[in-house]
Amino acid sequence: MGIKNLDWRSVTIPRLPPKPDLMPLTGGYRLTPVMQIGADIYCDSQCINSELERRFPEPTLFPGGAQGMAWGVGRWTDGPMFNTMLSLVLADAGDDMPEDFKADRGPLYFGPGFDLGALQKKIPESLVQLRAQFGWMNERVAERDFMLGDDAGLPDALCYYLVWFIRGRYSKGPDFLSQFKHLMEWEQRVQSIGHGNPEDMDASEALSIAKAAAPDNCEDAQPDPLEPSGLAPGDMAAVEPMDVNGCPAVTGRIVRITAHEIALARTDEHVGDVVVHFPCAGYRTAKA
Ligand SMILES: N[C@@H](CCC(=O)N[C@@H](CS)C(=O)NCC(=O)O)C(=O)O
Secondary structure (H helix, E strand, C coil): CCCCCCCEEEEECCCCCCCCCHHHHHHCCCCCCCECCCCCEEEHHHHHHHHHHCCCCCCCCCCCCCCCCCHHHHHHCCCCCHHHHHHHHHHHHHHCHHHHHHHHHHHHCCCCCCCHHHHHCCCHHHEEEHHHHHHHHHHHHCCCCCEEECCHHHHHHHHHHHHHHHHHHCCHHHHHHHHCCHHHHHHHHHHHHCCEEEEECCHHHHHHHHCCCCCCCCCCCCCCCCCCCCCCCCCCEEECCCCCCCCCEEEEEEEEEEECCEEEEECCCCCCEEEEEEEEECCEEEEC
């Protein structure tokens, strides 16, 4: 939002399920963040960023024409690196974590056999892994202002949230980060971009907006003969995130399916007809 200097409204959702005002919009997807534009709901920051770039192309998230591999940075920062960060942060918080938070996030990220003691033994290992990977980011900005050059882009947003997370959520975060001099200078530059122009909004207003709007039913969407799953617009499908455990699949009628996006039409008594959009990378789709 900051890179594109957008005006937007911010609805704070609960940290823990049930998330009763989110479920009517997403049909069961519980992760944070979710973007709503009218009756179109975009799940996962990958899908959100892609839609923002499509609707608001300038300034681009891909300065220098870097689209393509830049998306792959997200499968690293949002995948294995985020997981190692969580392992460190949960282990470090230990018994200071509220019980309900521990009981939710532990199995969500580490499966039903989640064992806090085992994560605590792995703290040095996690730090070794993170030192190497933050080291890569640090090198990348040693001689340039942003990850792609003179202007901020998607990889800056993807890397920044990990720096923000470890600084604020790991008790020794500021000390740990102090070894990455260039990254800390870059952190300041990213912070000064800001978040565009957010304004708070009540969840109830977001639901009313969805109810009053008509979703993009993607009427121009064509079946894709190369679609590996054989699914096509009109089929019922169920979509679930692959990086976490125990998240219910969202079911709906496919209105668009491409190499990068799957969009499902659903109806809910609180919000009427909506279309829920997911990225393909990192999400599993099955016929329903
Ligand atoms: N791949 C997702 C990951 C989202 C994610 O893991 N978000 C965390 C918050 S940082 C989350 O949803 N935690 C559980 C929750 O909020 O219920 C994305 O990029 O949007």
